[in-house]
Amino acid sequence: MEIKKNIVLIGMPAVGKSTVGNLLAQKIGFNFLDSDDLIQSIEQKILAQIIVKKGLDQFLQIEENHIVSIRYKNHVIATGGSVVYSKKAMDHLSQNSTIVYLFAHLDMLLKRLFDLTGRGVAVNPGQTIEELYNERTPLYNRYYDIKIECDSMTAEQVVERAVKYLS
Template sequence: MSLNPPIRNIVLIGMPGAGKSTVGVILAKMAAMGFVDTDLLLQASEGRSLQEIVDQEGFMALRAIEERVLLGLDLQGHVIATGGSAVYSEAAMGHLKGAGVVVFLDAAAETLERRIQDFATRGIARRPDQSFAELYGERLALYHRYADIRIDCAGLTQEAVCARIIRALDGGKA
């Protein structure tokens, strides 16, 4: 299934556990596009895991590295799964929005918390004292600010989320 008209990129944003990486792979196959996971690009460029960066340099260093990686992207025809903290960088989000459509995968905090078993060791760019609920509250406004399309993922399979994204991109209701 290809999109009419074709778009340059589909950029997925959302909290850790929202399904950006998994949905991204499926969506790329459905839309006949390439796929990039920016967390993987970041780890490859740094030669260490997200958690190692947080442990060694702190969460702000992770955000700065993420911004550099995002600003360095020059892609067309890709689904891009971003890290959950991409929205902290206005410059990076401007760059991504200029190169595609930004889709917010919106899932309830309770659902996300259930999916993330390793909150303390997952390499999430957050203050050390910040709870998941606090992080969710802080980021939610940023996701809404940058999203061109919001997909409510409640009760949907990953394939159904992809179908809603494609429908929304083709001008239908998400």
């Protein structure tokens, strides 16, 4: 597969996008960008504060605005799990990026992900992890170029698998 200008990691919260992204960038000689860190830096608030203060819909609009402003080359970009709600953001990323979906089954996510609000997960009030998973999985499946199941792999193993697929 031909690597485009960037590699974008998508997937549910707690699948390891930031960890894998950082390691992958080092491995292939790209720079690393965490879109959540970018948003927090520009907005001067952590994600949870933005969501509480401005509401979920406004947060998703803020996320979309920042994603479509990304104009990097040779970057591995770890996105927030909610990026797939924006067709505009995903179309922008897809133009010059290979989209890698880091997939984990629900039972693994239930072990890793427990504080949705404190973590700053874009979730409707009262929405469960199961509901979030069922809502987002079809969206992740719509946009990926490469899908890597990472339930039973270390971050280093996921990176090796990604490098293999990207070669």
